[in-house]
Amino acid sequence: MRILIAGGGIGGLTTALALHAAGLDVEVVEATAQLRPLGVGINVLPHAVGVLSGLGLADEMAQLAIPTREVAFYNRHGQRIWQDGRGLDAGYPFPQYSVHRGEMHLMLYRIACARLGADRVITGQRLERFDQDDGAVRATFSARDGTRSTRTADVLLAADGIHSAARRQCYPDEGLPRWSRLILYRGVTRSAQFLSGRTMVQMGSKAQKFVCYPISRAAYDAGASLTNWIACVQASADEALKPEDWNRKADVETFVHRYADWKFPDLDIVALIRGAEEVFEFPMVDRDPLPRWTFGRMTLVGDAAHPMYPIGSNGATQAIMDARAVADAFLQHGADWRAALARYEDQRRNATTALTLANRREGLDRILDLVDERAPDGFTDLEAVLPARELEAIVSEYKTLAGHHVTIGAPKAS
Numbered sequence: 001m002r003i004l005i006a007g008g009g010i011g012g013l014t015t016a017l018a019l020h021a022a023g024l025d026v027e028v029v030e031a032t033a034q035l036r037p038l039g040v041g042i043n044v045l046p047h048a049v050g051v052l053s054g055l056g057l058a059d060e061m062a063q064l065a066i067p068t069r070e071v072a073f074y075n076r077h078g079q080r081i082w083q084d085g086r087g088l089d090a091g092y093p094f095p096q097y098s099v100h101r102g103e104m105h106l107m108l109y110r111i112a113c114a115r116l117g118a119d120r121v122i123t124g125q126r127l128e129r130f131d132q133d134d135g136a137v138r139a140t141f142s143a144r145d146g147t148r149s150t151r152t153a154d155v156l157l158a159a160d161g162i163h164s165a166a167r168r169q170c171y172p173d174e175g176l177p178r179w180s181r182l183i184l185y186r187g188v189t190r191s192a193q194f195l196s197g198r199t200m201v202q203m204g205s206k207a208q209k210f211v212c213y214p215i216s217r218a219a220y221d222a223g224a225s226l227t228n229w230i231a232c233v234q235a236s237a238d239e240a241l242k243p244e245d246w247n248r249k250a251d252v253e254t255f256v257h258r259y260a261d262w263k264f265p266d267l268d269i270v271a272l273i274r275g276a277e278e279v280f281e282f283p284m285v286d287r288d289p290l291p292r293w294t295f296g297r298m299t300l301v302g303d304a305a306h307p308m309y310p311i312g313s314n315g316a317t318q319a320i321m322d323a324r325a326v327a328d329a330f331l332q333h334g335a336d337w338r339a340a341l342a343r344y345e346d347q348r349r350n351a352t353t354a355l356t357l358a359n360r361r362e363g364l365d366r367i368l369d370l371v372d373e374r375a376p377d378g379f380t381d382l383e384a385v386l387p388a389r390e391l392e393a394i395v396s397e398y399k400t401l402a403g404h405h406v407t408i409g410a411p412k413a414s
């Protein structure tokens with residue numbers, strides 16, 4: 001069984017490591033010629049950390065990342081609405097990690113090269129299309145200089161992100177991602193520690209939000225915080241969707257004034273925003289869930305399959321859960337790739353569809369919206385604004401959808 005993975009992001013590389021651990025012959029082909037530590041902060045939920053730990057990456061993650069202690073929700077006036085323990089601190093069997101996406105990505109790349117062999121993790125080759133017949137799937141790649149090459153395998157896993165070429169080939173009329181008309185301005189600032197030093201803060205409401213959390217273990221150990229922040233604001237009425245590019249630079253002056261009157265007990269939000277060396281913008285986009293991921297010998301993985309709003313720490317987490325499900329499916333069905341791909345899709349498509357739709361309804365951040373709608377100027381009695389029972393129902397529904405209850409390790413060849 002030869003498995004070809006197109007796309008060496010967090011999803012593609014974790015899938016490669018999981019399949020390799022399951023004893024399968026796997027090759028990854030990534031479009032970028034030279035991987036660099038791109039992106040800012042992401043969160044990985046405990047069930048996905050369990051998968052990474054099962055792949056022997058617990059120490060690597062612990063060295064890079066902050067084991068998040070809690071997530072705390074505030075209104076724009078700095079009043080605490082709710083807090084939720086996370087990871088080991090909340091009794092989960094694995095930590096929740098806040099980490100620099102680029103550093104985690106490069107760690108996975110280094111480990112994949114070491115385990116699979118550097119010649120099995122190929123860069124600078126972009127998937128253009130795939131063709132298949134009864135015997136194999138043939139994937140056509142192009143290099144930057146226009147040279148074309150073909151690779152043949154039994155199965156193609158397309159982990160090529162939100163602009164997946166394989167997805168476009170199967171759904172040629174899908175068009176652009178769906179835009180919420182929100183823009184995410186993102187940056188990383190070296191700051192003092194705040195709250196527990198390991199707290200993720202979510203403030204405001206759908207109309208305007210601020211999220212921040214520390215992402216560096218080294219900074220934490222030095223008594224400081226490398227703080228990832230996201231300022232989520234509404235686009236102006238005449239603004240058009242810019243092509244999504246995780247590396248698009250933004251001018252801080254276009255949005256920082258919107259936070260001038262925001263208060264937070266332990267942080268100067270405007271100073272935090274201004275303290276970033278670079279600020280990036282990204283439109284909050286997703287795509288409609290698909291009726292089908294698998295087309296013969298090809299299936300979609302990670303953002304290629306289910307790009308969703310970055311709410312509830314699910315981007316990387318769900319891609320890692322896909323990796324585990326793919327490896328499990330091949331362990332169970334061996335060379336019967338049809339059955340393996342069907343099982344994978346069966347396990348993951350409905351689950352991620354529900355989560356994509358829940359994230360459109362704001363996920364756990366609905367708590368913020370309800371408080372803002374009912375008490376825009378702040379509250380004196382939270383119970384009168386958002387009764388504990390209503391809050392608990394929202395939390396329980398979303399956590400079930402996002403798989404917080406799942407406790408697993410990585411697949412092992414029997």
Ligand SMILES: Cc1cc2nc3c(=O)[nH]c(=O)nc-3n(C[C@H](O)[C@H](O)[C@H](O)COP(=O)(O)OP(=O)(O)OC[C@H]3O[C@@H](n4cnc5c(N)ncnc54)[C@H](O)[C@@H]3O)c2cc1C
Pocket residue numbers: 006007008009010011012029030031032038039040041042101125126127128159160161162163164165186246247301302303304310315316319
């Ligand atoms: C450069 C970059 C920066 C990011 N920064 C952030 C961030 O700051 N915060 C956040 O929440 N999320 C960020 N993300 C998204 C986040 O990493 C994903 O949502 C999540 O990790 C799921 O990963 P994925 O591997 O499915 O998709 P992706 O992370 O998008 O990875 C897809 C990979 O496929 C490669 N690729 C694309 N097209 C092709 C092709 N045709 N052939 C071969 N390879 C292809 C891409 O170069 C990329 O390496 C970023 C993604 C990228 C690519």
